[in-house]
Amino acid sequence: MKKVSVDPITRLEGHGKIEIFVDDDNVVQNVYFQIPELRGFERFCVGRPVEELARITPRICGVCPEAHHMAATKAIDAVFGVKPARTGVMLRELLYNAFFVTDHTTHFYILAGPDFIMGPESDPATRNILGVIHKVGLETGGAVINLRAEAAELISMIGGKQIHPVCGLPGGVSQAITAEQRDRMVQITAAQVEFAKFSLQLFDDVVLANNDYVELIKSDAFTHATYNMGMVDENNKVNFYDGQIRVTGQDGSELEKFEGRDYLAHIAEHVEPYSYLTYPYLKSVGWKGFVDGPDSGVYKASPLSRLNAADGMATPLAQQEYERFFSTLGGKPVNATLATHWARLVELLYAAERSHELATDPDIIDPDVRTIPTGIVGEGVGVVEAPRGTLYHHYKTDDQGMVTNVNLIVGTTNNNAAISMSLKKAAEGILTGGSEIREGNLNMIEMAFRAYDPCFGCATHTLPGDMPLEVTIKSETTREVVATVKRNM
Amino acid sequence: MTSGSTLVLGMGNPILSDDGVGLLVAGRLAEEALPAGVEVRLSEVAGLRLLELVRGFTRVIIIDALKSPAEAGREPGEIVRYEAKDFKGGHRWRSAHSIGIDTALALGHELGYNMPGEVIVFAIEAEDVETFGEELSPPVAAAAERVHELVREELGA
Numbered sequence: 001m002k003k004v005s006v007d008p009i010t011r012l013e014g015h016g017k018i019e020i021f022v023d024d025d026n027v028v029q030n031v032y033f034q035i036p037e038l039r040g041f042e043r044f045c046v047g048r049p050v051e052e053l054a055r056i057t058p059r060i061c062g063v064c065p066e067a068h069h070m071a072a073t074k075a076i077d078a079v080f081g082v083k084p085a086r087t088g089v090m091l092r093e094l095l096y097n098a099f100f101v102t103d104h105t106t107h108f109y110i111l112a113g114p115d116f117i118m119g120p121e122s123d124p125a126t127r128n129i130l131g132v133i134h135k136v137g138l139e140t141g142g143a144v145i146n147l148r149a150e151a152a153e154l155i156s157m158i159g160g161k162q163i164h165p166v167c168g169l170p171g172g173v174s175q176a177i178t179a180e181q182r183d184r185m186v187q188i189t190a191a192q193v194e195f196a197k198f199s200l201q202l203f204d205d206v207v208l209a210n211n212d213y214v215e216l217i218k219s220d221a222f223t224h225a226t227y228n229m230g231m232v233d234e235n236n237k238v239n240f241y242d243g244q245i246r247v248t249g250q251d252g253s254e255l256e257k258f259e260g261r262d263y264l265a266h267i268a269e270h271v272e273p274y275s276y277l278t279y280p281y282l283k284s285v286g287w288k289g290f291v292d293g294p295d296s297g298v299y300k301a302s303p304l305s306r307l308n309a310a311d312g313m314a315t316p317l318a319q320q321e322y323e324r325f326f327s328t329l330g331g332k333p334v335n336a337t338l339a340t341h342w343a344r345l346v347e348l349l350y351a352a353e354r355s356h357e358l359a360t361d362p363d364i365i366d367p368d369v370r371t372i373p374t375g376i377v378g379e380g381v382g383v384v385e386a387p388r389g390t391l392y393h394h395y396k397t398d399d400q401g402m403v404t405n406v407n408l409i410v411g412t413t414n415n416n417a418a419i420s421m422s423l424k425k426a427a428e429g430i431l432t433g434g435s436e437i438r439e440g441n442l443n444m445i446e447m448a449f450r451a452y453d454p455c456f457g458c459a460t461h462t463l464p465g466d467m468p469l470e471v472t473i474k475s476e477t478t479r480e481v482v483a484t485v486k487r488n489m
Numbered sequence: 490m491t492s493g494s495t496l497v498l499g500m501g502n503p504i505l506s507d508d509g510v511g512l513l514v515a516g517r518l519a520e521e522a523l524p525a526g527v528e529v530r531l532s533e534v535a536g537l538r539l540l541e542l543v544r545g546f547t548r549v550i551i552i553d554a555l556k557s558p559a560e561a562g563r564e565p566g567e568i569v570r571y572e573a574k575d576f577k578g579g580h581r582w583r584s585a586h587s588i589g590i591d592t593a594l595a596l597g598h599e600l601g602y603n604m605p606g607e608v609i610v611f612a613i614e615a616e617d618v619e620t621f622g623e624e625l626s627p628p629v630a631a632a633a634e635r636v637h638e639l640v641r642e643e644l645g646a
Contacts, residue, residue: 044504044621059504059533106537130595142600148537163534 020427020445020473028431029476031424032274033416045406050079050397053406054168057393065164066099066155067386067411070241071393073168078261078380079397080170080373087366088172093241094185094358095158095165096384100240100351101192102151103387104303104344107453108199109144112341115447116207120216121440136202147195150188154355157181172370185359192352193317200321200345207342208328217338218329221429222448225250225292225335226418227282227299230306231385232257237314238306238350240385247282248309250294252332256284260383263392267409268297270417279417280409290421298421301389301414302452303343308333313346315353321346337422340451344387376401386411388453412454422448431473442473496546496605497529497640500553506622507565507615507629511552514637523646540593540602548607550643551590552636554629555612565616566628568636573608609643611636 021030041060045053054072058065070092077084084092114127117135126134133141152162157177159165167173177185207213216222232246233239245266246257258266269278270287281287281297288296299305307326313319325346326332329339358364378401382393389411396405412419426448430441474481499515502508512531519529532542543549557563573594590608597604613636616626625633 039619040621056504059502063534065534110537128592130592130599133596133599138600141596145537145540145600149541152541163532163538 018423018449018472020423020431021476022431022473023476026431028424028428031420031427033420033423042406045403048403050076050395050401050403051170053393053395053403055164055166057408058164064099064103064386064388064411066096066159067384067391068393069159069165069168070096070384071382071386071391073170073382074242074384075380075382075393075395076168076170078382079377079395079401080380081375081377082171082371082373084170085172085368085371087176087363088369088371089242090358090361090364091158091173091177091369092168094355094364095155095167096241097351097355097358098151098154098189098192100387101196101348101355102148102155104348104351105144105147105195105199107344107387108203108341108348109140111450111453112344115443115450116213116341120444120447121438124439124443127443136206140202143195143198147192150191154185154188157185169370170373174370176367176369177365179365182359182365185364186356189352189356189359193349193356196345196349196352197317199348203342203345217336219336219429221426222337222422222451223335224300224337224418224421224425225333226296226421227255227285228305228308228333229299229301229390229414230309231260231383231390232310233314235314236311238310238312238347238385239314240347240351242384245383245390246309247299248333250292250333250335252308255282260392261381263381263383263394263409269409275416277413277416279420280414281417290417290424292421298417299414300418300452301411302340302418303347303387304334304337304340304451305389306385307343307346313350315350315357317353318346318350321349337448337451344453388412389414412452415452415454419449419452419454422452494526494528494546495548495550495644496543497523497527497644498542498549498551499529499531500533500535500551502533502618504621504623506617506620507613507625508554508618509623510554510613510615510625510629510633510636513625514552514633514640517637518640521641521646524644527644527646535590537593539590540597543593543605543608544597544602546605549605549609550640551608551610552640553610553612554615554618556615556618563614564628565614565626566632567614568632568639569610569612569614570639571610571612611639 019032020028022028045056054069054076057068057072060068073092109132110129113132114129118127118131155165156162158173159167160174228248230246231239231243233243236246244257245260247255249255256266266283267280268283269280271278282299285297292298307322313322325342326334329336376399378399379396384391391411392409394407395403397403423445426445430444472481497515497518499511501511503512515529515531530542532538555569594604594608613629613632615629
């Protein structure tokens with residue numbers, strides 16, 4: 001009976017543990033996916049002015065503070081019952097799309113790139129960004145760094161700060177931008193569009209041109225037919241900042257579409273004794289366990305599910321890529337977890353194009369960026385698409401706007417059940433009975449959840465630093481560790 | 490920045506109890522008179538951001554919380570001084586989501602950037618980095634005072 005440790009699992013945010021139990025023949029019996037509990041978030045927030053949550057909640061995550069800032073700002077709009085000024089909304093959306101460009105780029109080159117560019121079973125010592133830039137060229141590495149620097153410049157022009165924006169206020173944003181700043185943003189976003197096109201080309205050249213990778217992407221071990229969730233605009237096109245939440249089924253048809261504020265009518269959370277992280281599922285379908293198919297309420301909320309749940313992309317180049325994505329992979333929905341990497345690049349192109357559209361809109365320099373709230377509703381839900389999935393912030397306050405209750409459902413939590421299922425299926429498919437357990441095998445199991453880019457920091461409402469996840473394979477009968485694979489970071 | 494410049498970089502999370510210690514010490518240093526060529530920055534994120542922050546400085550002094558595995562036998566408030574060659578297992582230097590400081594430094598060198606020749610880390614063993622709060626535990630608060638002095642000595646202030 002076996003237990004194999006991978007310590008640390010490379011390239012994953014947060015602190016968690018995966019335990020894979022196998023029998024004497026290395027046949028997978030169970031997979032448990034656990035994360036530690038982090039304490040006191042609600043207590044920390046209660047009693048504070050609700051406006052502060054737009055600056056507090058970004059600090060629960062070192063990876064996507066901008067997503068929390070936006071969800072919080074929208075929730076606070078709702079708490080005060082204020083419709084934000086049009087240009088204020090445009091500036092928020094511009095900042096947010098620039099953030100998506102940064103985050104998706106980082107994921108592709110730092111996290112996904114090593115598996116595909118170096119190979120999933122290549123030497124872990126070179127299966128990292130350093131190996132990647134040696135293979136694709138130093139100039140690509142420089143381009144990634146440069147893109148991040150320029151996106152940070154844009155974000156700080158609107159957000160006031162590079163990492164933790166402070167611009168979001170109920171009714172809009174804190175300041176307008178100047179024509180000079182706008183000109184710079186036009187320049188930056190135009191370069192982002194070119195970079196996104198380059199990245200898609202690289203994916204074509206490295207991944208799609210390699211039949212082994214295409215087979216790996218399409219393989220059963222990495223496939224799950226769950227429901228798909230994503231935010232859509234009035235034309236059912238992908239939108240990260242605003243819209244309705246749409247859920248589509250295994251045949252691609254719409255199951256439901258709802259306003260973010262009604263999420264509790266549509267989503268419930270299943271609890272397992274071994275995990276502090278809940279397992280959200282669709283109420284209308286119900287929890288049937290860790291299974292896929294139309295009778296199971298498990299859903300995905302990821303770049304892949306957003307493409308599946310929408311009818312297309314709202315910008316022209318991304319729409320072309322969207323069509324190519326589905327025609328190449330056999331139509332909608334695509335259930336191949338590893339196709340999430342490609343979906344992320346389609347979204348990268350959309351985010352860059354949308355940023356450029358907003359930066360070139362004449363109204364972006366309108367000084368009227370905020371509507372001052374005049375009343376208070378006392379409850380509000382703010383929803384955005386975070387890079388890792390739909391992000392819900394729900395606040396309640398007293399009549400003075402002091403927080404009485406906070407609930408968050410973050411991107412990774414939405415995907416908790418799907419991640420667990422993907423891990424088990426990948427483990428079953430890769431650790432076939434009797435085979436030797438090798439580091440490369442374990443990396444391929446890791447790939448099943450790296451596709452979701454899970455981030456357990458805020459999934460447990462905090463970030464305990466950037467600690468590794470640990471994977472162990474244990475004997476089902478003796479619970480002993482069978483083998484250990486250590487990685488160098 | 491000027492040639493021969495030093496960056497003092499406070500890292501951590503200001504609302505996660507002892508994880509805020511690096512930010513607190515660096516924030517205090519930022520308000521004090523320091524030798525010419527010293528800049529103080531605060532960062533709540535790691536990964537590639539580290540490369541962007543340290544680029545161009547000749548020396549970097551990082552202050553951060555540390556959460557050692559139990560077998561290390563460290564007590565809360567213990568101060569550990571690391572140099573670049575020691576970077577393994579720090580609390581925040583190794584962003585699994587992105588890259589750790591060792592990789593960030595190597596990547597910067599590969600890309601031909603002007604990277605610091607000297608990196609020193611003052612790490613403070615934390616008691617609690619898992620509870621939301623803005624207070625330090627008593628041993629870490631005491632260590633913050635000592636690290637403040639150690640960094641000033643390092644700077645010749």
